[in-house]
Amino acid sequence: MDFLNFLDFKITDILDIILVALLLYYIYKLVRGSVAINIFIGIVIIWGFWKLTELLEMEMISSMVGGFMQVGLIALIIVFQQEIRKFLLMIGSTNFANKRNFHRWFRFLKPEGLTTSTDIDAILKACRSMGRSRTGVIIVIKRNNSLDFVKSSGDSMYAEVNQPLLESIFFKNSPLHDGAAVIEDNNIVATRVILPISNERSIPLRFGLRHRAAVGITERTDALALVVSEETGDISYIKNGGFVHFKDIEELGNLMKEDLI
Numbered sequence: 001m002d003f004l005n006f007l008d009f010k011i012t013d014i015l016d017i018i019l020v021a022l023l024l025y026y027i028y029k030l031v032r033g034s035v036a037i038n039i040f041i042g043i044v045i046i047w048g049f050w051k052l053t054e055l056l057e058m059e060m061i062s063s064m065v066g067g068f069m070q071v072g073l074i075a076l077i078i079v080f081q082q083e084i085r086k087f088l089l090m091i092g093s094t095n096f097a098n099k100r101n102f103h104r105w106f107r108f109l110k111p112e113g114l115t116t117s118t119d120i121d122a123i124l125k126a127c128r129s130m131g132r133s134r135t136g137v138i139i140v141i142k143r144n145n146s147l148d149f150v151k152s153s154g155d156s157m158y159a160e161v162n163q164p165l166l167e168s169i170f171f172k173n174s175p176l177h178d179g180a181a182v183i184e185d186n187n188i189v190a191t192r193v194i195l196p197i198s199n200e201r202s203i204p205l206r207f208g209l210r211h212r213a214a215v216g217i218t219e220r221t222d223a224l225a226l227v228v229s230e231e232t233g234d235i236s237y238i239k240n241g242g243f244v245h246f247k248d249i250e251e252l253g254n255l256m257k258e259d260l261i
Helices: 002-007 012-032 036-055 057-080 081-092 100-106 121-134 163-169 207-222 248-258
Strands: 137-141 155-158 180-184 187-193 224-228 235-240 242-244
Touching: 036 057, 121 137, 121 163, 121 224, 121 235, 121 248, 137 207, 163 187, 180 207, 207 224, 207 235, 224 248, 235 248
Parallel strands: 137 180
Antiparallel strands: 137 224, 155 187, 180 187, 224 235, 235 242
């Protein structure tokens, strides 16, 4: 039978499979943890069924499923508009000419001595201290994407990151405490920054506007965000529009250092 010819593999076939697997993996990472994950899994199942019917030359069911897939493309664009934006943003922010980004994509090639210039330890010490005093905090750390569109909403600053300065910015009686602080290359470059609010429905109700703002900026850019809850004093780490879980402050520091390399 003709469909047994798929056993005759070529190098291009192997490359094709690898590229499709990578594409599906990164799409899965974007929609993981959101309501869109079930839709994504359903689409993959329908697509696999469609290709199977084509392979088995079941023309009637194959044409029906194929027509559904083509007509449903517009609906998928509407359903996945946030995920498509994040995916295009991820591609647009990738610069393979940049050694730092190259190692981020291929972590197994990352040299042992590569470190970040951002003083993560000072940031986390400040967050832990402010968590004890139930001080609300939101800190945004720039990676590749420009944050100029949100920095302009706040007050400009250019000061090196250190624990006392961060604690004084978010002190409850400070005029700078309301809003987010933006950090670029180990410098606090803006305070009182207004961030876009996420409309993601999967965010637990126990999280307030600070957390939604942190999710919002990480949905639109590749920035990292730290939030200290004013109610509980807990620290949240947010990346790519999702909450990153960690056991303790040491693990959080390692995660952030790895993400910033």
